[in-house]
Amino acid sequence: MAAAAPGQAQTTAEARTExxxxxxxxxxxxxxxxxxxxxxxxxxRDLDILAGTSVLQGDELQRNQSGQLGDVLAKLPGVxxxxxxxxxxxxVLRGLSGERVRTLVDGIGTLDASNTxxxxxxxxxxxxxxxxxxxxxxxxLLYGSQAIGGAVNVIDKRIPRRPLDEAFHFDALAxxxxxxxxxxxxxxxxxxxxxxxxxxxxxxxxxxxxLSVPGFTIAEGLRADLLADAAEEEAEGELEAxxxxxxxxxxRDVLPNSYFEATxxxxxxxxFAGESTLGASVGYYDTTYGIPGRPGAGHHHHGEEGEEEAGxxxxxxxxxxxxxxxxxxxxxxxxxxxxxDGLFERFVTRVGYTDYTHTEFEGSEVGTVFGVEGIEARAExxxxxxxxxxxxxxxxxxxxxxxxxxAEAFVRPNVxxxxxxxxxQEFGTGPVQIEAALRYETTSVRSPALGVDREFDGxxxxxxxxxQTDGGLRVGVNGxxxxxxxxxxELFANGPHIATQAFEIGDVNLSMEKAWxxxxxxxxxxxxxxxxxxxxxxxFEDFIYLSPRGEEEGDLPVFVFLQDxxxxxxxxxxxxxxxxxxxxxxxxxxxxxxxxxxxxxxxSPVPRIPPLRLLGALEAxxxxxxxxxxxxxxxxxxxxxxxxxxxxxxxxxxASLAWKPFGQDGSVTLLGQVENIFNVEGRRHTSFTKDFVPxxxxxxxVSARLSF
Numbered sequence: 001m002a003a004a005a006p007g008q009a010q011t012t013a014e015a016r017t018e019x020x021x022x023x024x025x026x027x028x029x030x031x032x033x034x035x036x037x038x039x040x041x042x043x044x045r046d047l048d049i050l051a052g053t054s055v056l057q058g059d060e061l062q063r064n065q066s067g068q069l070g071d072v073l074a075k076l077p078g079v080x081x082x083x084x085x086x087x088x089x090x091x092v093l094r095g096l097s098g099e100r101v102r103t104l105v106d107g108i109g110t111l112d113a114s115n116t117x118x119x120x121x122x123x124x125x126x127x128x129x130x131x132x133x134x135x136x137x138x139x140x141l142l143y144g145s146q147a148i149g150g151a152v153n154v155i156d157k158r159i160p161r162r163p164l165d166e167a168f169h170f171d172a173l174a175x176x177x178x179x180x181x182x183x184x185x186x187x188x189x190x191x192x193x194x195x196x197x198x199x200x201x202x203x204x205x206x207x208x209x210x211l212s213v214p215g216f217t218i219a220e221g222l223r224a225d226l227l228a229d230a231a232e233e234e235a236e237g238e239l240e241a242x243x244x245x246x247x248x249x250x251x252r253d254v255l256p257n258s259y260f261e262a263t264x265x266x267x268x269x270x271x272f273a274g275e276s277t278l279g280a281s282v283g284y285y286d287t288t289y290g291i292p293g294r295p296g297a298g299h300h301h302h303g304e305e306g307e308e309e310a311g312x313x314x315x316x317x318x319x320x321x322x323x324x325x326x327x328x329x330x331x332x333x334x335x336x337x338x339x340x341d342g343l344f345e346r347f348v349t350r351v352g353y354t355d356y357t358h359t360e361f362e363g364s365e366v367g368t369v370f371g372v373e374g375i376e377a378r379a380e381x382x383x384x385x386x387x388x389x390x391x392x393x394x395x396x397x398x399x400x401x402x403x404x405x406x407a408e409a410f411v412r413p414n415v416x417x418x419x420x421x422x423x424x425q426e427f428g429t430g431p432v433q434i435e436a437a438l439r440y441e442t443t444s445v446r447s448p449a450l451g452v453d454r455e456f457d458g459x460x461x462x463x464x465x466x467x468q469t470d471g472g473l474r475v476g477v478n479g480x481x482x483x484x485x486x487x488x489x490e491l492f493a494n495g496p497h498i499a500t501q502a503f504e505i506g507d508v509n510l511s512m513e514k515a516w517x518x519x520x521x522x523x524x525x526x527x528x529x530x531x532x533x534x535x536x537x538x539x540f541e542d543f544i545y546l547s548p549r550g551e552e553e554g555d556l557p558v559f560v561f562l563q564d565x566x567x568x569x570x571x572x573x574x575x576x577x578x579x580x581x582x583x584x585x586x587x588x589x590x591x592x593x594x595x596x597x598x599x600x601x602x603x604s605p606v607p608r609i610p611p612l613r614l615l616g617a618l619e620a621x622x623x624x625x626x627x628x629x630x631x632x633x634x635x636x637x638x639x640x641x642x643x644x645x646x647x648x649x650x651x652x653x654x655a656s657l658a659w660k661p662f663g664q665d666g667s668v669t670l671l672g673q674v675e676n677i678f679n680v681e682g683r684r685h686t687s688f689t690k691d692f693v694p695x696x697x698x699x700x701x702v703s704a705r706l707s708f
Contacts, residue, residue, distance in 0.1 A: 054079075054532075057131035059626075062671055062705050063656055065175060065184070067208060067260055067289075069103065069122045069152065072132065075632070077532070077592045078572035079134060080610045083687035083695070084118040086180065086211055087260030087289025087324070092686050093134070094536065094570040095596035095609045096149030099487045099544075104143060104153040105332075111354035111374035111400065112328060116411060116489050117497065118688050120358060120370070123285050123328040124154050125264040127173060127186035127204040131155045136534075137478050137519070138437040138462030142392065142422055145441055145460050145484040148515055148538070157188050158281035159334050160198035160270040164190055175703030179675075179696045180258070182208035196272050200281070203265045210290075211258040212697045214681040217251045218295055219691040221645055226296045248295035255693060257321045260289035268332075275338030275346070283330045291322040292693050294501060320363030329355045345384040348394075351377040360406070368406030375399045391425035402488055410495030410504055414447040414488035435464040435478075443485035447492045452508045454491065458483030473524040473531075480517040486510040490544050490561050496554060500688050503553040504546065505560045513563070514541040533573035540566040545606065548642050557643060565601035570594070574615075590617040590630070597639075607644045608686045611637035624660040629653075637685040645691055650682040652695075668706045675699040 054076050056064065066072050070081030070089035082090040082097055093101050103110045103122055112123040126132075133153040140147040157171070169190040176183055188202035216223060230245035268281025333351040356372040380394030398418040404411050422439040439460045446453035460483055466476030493506035519536040543566035546559040574592035581587075593614040598606035617630035631653050638646040656673040660666045675698070676682075682695040 053136060054134045055131055056134075059658055059669060059671070061126075061129065061132065062173065062669065062703055063628075063658075063673065065126060065173075065703065067182075067206065067262070069124050069126060069132075069154070072126050073134065073152065075615065076134060077574050077594045078136075078534070078570065080613075080686050081684060082118045083684035083693070084689055085260075085289065085292055085693060086208065086258050086696075087262075087287065088114075088119050088121040088291075090114055090118065090122055091134075091152045092610065093136075093149040093152075094572070094594075095568060095598050095606070095686075097686070099146055099484070099490070100149040102140070102143050102147040102151040104151055105352070106155055106159075106334070106350065107143065107153060107378065108332065108350050108352035108376050109144075109374075109398070111330075111352060111372065111376060112326075112356050113358050113370045113372050113402070115487065116370065116402075118500070119291055119324065121287055121289065121324070121326055123326065123330075123354075123356065125156075125186075125204055125262065125285055126154075127184060127206065128158075128188060128202045128264060128266065129154055129156050138435050138464045138480065139424055141437040141439045141460055141462055141480075141482075142394075142424055144396070144398075144420070145439065145458055145482050148482050148484060148517075156266075157190075157200060157202060158266045158268040158283060159279035159332065160190055160200050160268065161277075162198075163196065163272045164192040164198045166192075168192075169708075171705075171707045173703065173705045175701060177208070177699055177701045178212075179699035180208040180211045182206065186264075193269075198270050198272070200268045200270075201266065204263070206260070206262045208261070209259050211255040212253060212699075213255050213694045214676075214679045214697045215252055216249075217255050217292075217692060217694060218249060219645065219647075219683060219694075222295070222691045223249045229296065245296055251295065255292055257290035257292050257323070258693070260287060262287035270334075276336060278335045280333045281331070283332075285328045285330070286326065288323060288325045291324060292689065293322065294689075294692055320365070322367070323361045325359045325361060327357050341384065343383060343387075344381045346382050348380045348382055349378070351375070360408070366406070368404060368408045370409075371401075371403040371405075373401045388429055389425060389427050391423065393423040394421075396420040396422065408496055410493055410497045411489050411506075412447045412449050412492040412494065414445060414492050416488055417444040418442070418485075431468045431470075433466050433468075435462075435466075437462040441483075441485070445485065445488050445491060447488070450492060450508070452492070454486075454508065456485035456512050458485060458512055468524070471525060471527075473522065473526055475522050476520070478517075478519045478521075480515070480519075482515050482517070484513045484515075486513065486544055493561065496556055500546075500559075501556065502546070502559040503556040505549075505558065507561045510544060510561065510563060511542050513544050515539065515543075528578050530576045531573070532575075535571045536569070538568040540568070543600070545600070566598065566606060568596065568598045568606075570596045584623055586619075586621040588619050590619065591615070605639045605641050607641035608688070609637070609639070610684075610686050611635045611647070611649075624663060624666075626658045626660075627656070628658075629655045634682065634685075647683045647685040647690060650680050652680060652682060653677045667708045668704070671701075671703045671705075673699075673701040673703075675701065 064072050067086055068089035070091045073079045073091050074081040078094050080092045098115050110123055114120045114122045136150040140151045143151050172187040174185045184206040186204035190198055190200050192198050226245050226249035230242045233242035264285045266283035270277055270279030331353045335349045337347040339346055354374045358370040360367040376398045378396040380392045382392045383390050400416045403413045420441040424437045426435045428434055441458045443456045462480040464478040466474050468474040491506050491508050493504040497504045515538050517538040521534040523532050542563040544563055547562045549558040549560050551558050572594035576590050578588045595612045596609050598609050612635040615632045619628045633651045636649040640646050654675045659670045662668055679698040683690040
């Protein structure tokens with residue numbers, strides 16, 4: 001397990017937990033599955049019965065660097081990626097995504113438009129990230145009812161976390177990927193201004209070309225359809241249309257229009273006064289990325305007289321390639337006021353503001369523009385952790401103004417206001433601990449253009465009980481009841497949604513989505529082995545989902561937002577077993593996997609549910625060298641919803657070698673990797689674009705991380 005990056009602060013509790021974990025698995029740098037997980041998320045970092053929590057940092061974060069947050073986390077048990085395109089990929093937790101997974105930056109929402117559509121990138125730069133936490137269990141209610149599936153909390157370096165006792169501190173990361181000729185570089189600098197102020201700047205740049213893929217870019221079923229259409233066009237004498245369809249069907253080796261480029265720049269400071277701190281930051285993130293088009297369909301155009309519809313006609317007209325330009329300005333404030341040794345230890349405040357613009361280009365022409373202006377603020381009173389009753393109580397405010405302008409603005413402009421009161425309490429100093437959470441939210445979602453104003457009041461709660469053995473094994477059960485207000489996208493959609501290849505229609509009369517959930521977990525150590533295993537079941541009432549209407553609008557199938565009952569069952573686990581550990585040489589085995597089954601009330605499958613996955617890895621360490629070989633198998637997914645296609649099974653084999661020339665605790669890590677060694681074709685079932693956006697082919701990656 002990795003320690004936090006040098007120059008970044010830890011609480012005493014965090015340092016204690018990391019030290020304990022390292023003593024169990026000396027020299028290993030993997031995501032945490034320790035018996036006690038103490039994370040950085042405000043109000044949660046001192047509580048330790050977060051079932052299923054994983055922390056990705058250090059060497060493992062370097063090994064999994066990718067263009068988007070979903071791909072960075074995709075190997076963690078219970079986590080996969082939406083995989084829409086190399087430049088746009090959200091995390092999917094236990095088969096849940098979008099409005100059921102909260103994406104946070106140091107406990108505050110990303111405030112972007114990534115929840116609106118899978119083709120919208122998450123406005124987070126993983127290159128300047130210190131650690132990423134995947135949170136589940138009762139504690140996620142601190143961050144919103146939208147975290148039914150869990151929360152992903154990104155900890156960056158923009159606001160320094162402790163005084164600096166060096167003249168400066170510098171971190172850097174650089175790398176190259178052969179599969180898309182990707183170059184990436186990032187750096188950060190912390191400088192003390194006197195004894196109580198630390199100034200921070202960081203920046204990054206990433207540039208990637210079109211993705212190399214194994215064989216045909218198009219899945220076998222879609223390719224057969226295109227070739228059949230080509231033959232039909234040829235029989236009718238439409239030779240040009242036939243040739244274009246055959247060309248699309250036979251596209252191979254490179255995924256057209258899959259490039260991406262991203263730049264970020266941030267600056268921040270923090271003032272320290274004993275145990276109290278005050279800090280702020282500003283940041284800019286800019287990315288441009290291509291959207292691979294569905295072969296044979298082109299990019300639909302609607303709303304302008306004389307425009308061609310989807311299909312062969314669109315290809316004949318020479319559809320422009322579609323790209324997205326995203327700009328985000330963000331400002332953040334973080335303050336902690338130490339309150340002494342009484343009931344409350346500290347008062348914590350976090351505020352984030354975002355001005356976000358997302359422009360869809362058709363060639364060089366501006367198509368649709370999405371804009372988001374948002375504020376999220378929270379204030380918490382954190383109780384002293386040396387008492388029998390520990391926890392956090394606070395309030396949260398969220399405001400989001402969403403605008404969409406253009407021919408494909410399928411969601412009407414809307415404004416969301418939300419206010420919440422929450423508490424999380426943990427009781428117990430012995431082997432038995434009880435954790436309870438309660439959250440009340442009042443939400444207003446309104447569309448002035450439609451004259452619709454909906455008000456929702458939701459009460460959510462959770463209760464967890466755990467027991468820890470003398471050997472360090474913790475077992476427990478969590479129960480939850482969550483109520484979520486429908487999002488503006490679910491209420492006010494009415495138009496062509498090219499990302500999902502559907503004409504989507506919302507329902508302004510949707511009621512709150514509700515879910516009961518239960519989760520059992522085992523976490524900790526059994527002898528020399530570390531284990532992390534969880535099984536969960538959720539029962540949704542008024543589950544909001546898209547359902548086919550059985551008709552078309554402008555050659556697009558019409559889908560409407562409906563509500564029904566739905567059941568989600570998930571199981572995930574991992575185990576690390578050291579086989580050899582003597583004289584500075586160690587060998588260990590990692591085994592992991594996950595499975596999700598989800599269905600509606602009539603027994604029909606929920607779409608885009610990931611298949612069963614298994615992963616096995618062998619690691620060897622000696623001195624400054626660490627090697628890893630891993631095999632990940634994805635089973636076929638043939639349990640599909642209407643209008644959804646199945647995906648075949650595939651197996652990826654990868655290997656890596658890390659060298660720390662200045663020792664295990666040194667400041668430099670050089671990493672060489674080969675991913676998908678046998679250049680196997682694979683498709684991510686959770687992706688809307690899986691039929692024409694395969695996973696990357698063989699990739700040679702080199703990277704260097706340094707800190708001094």
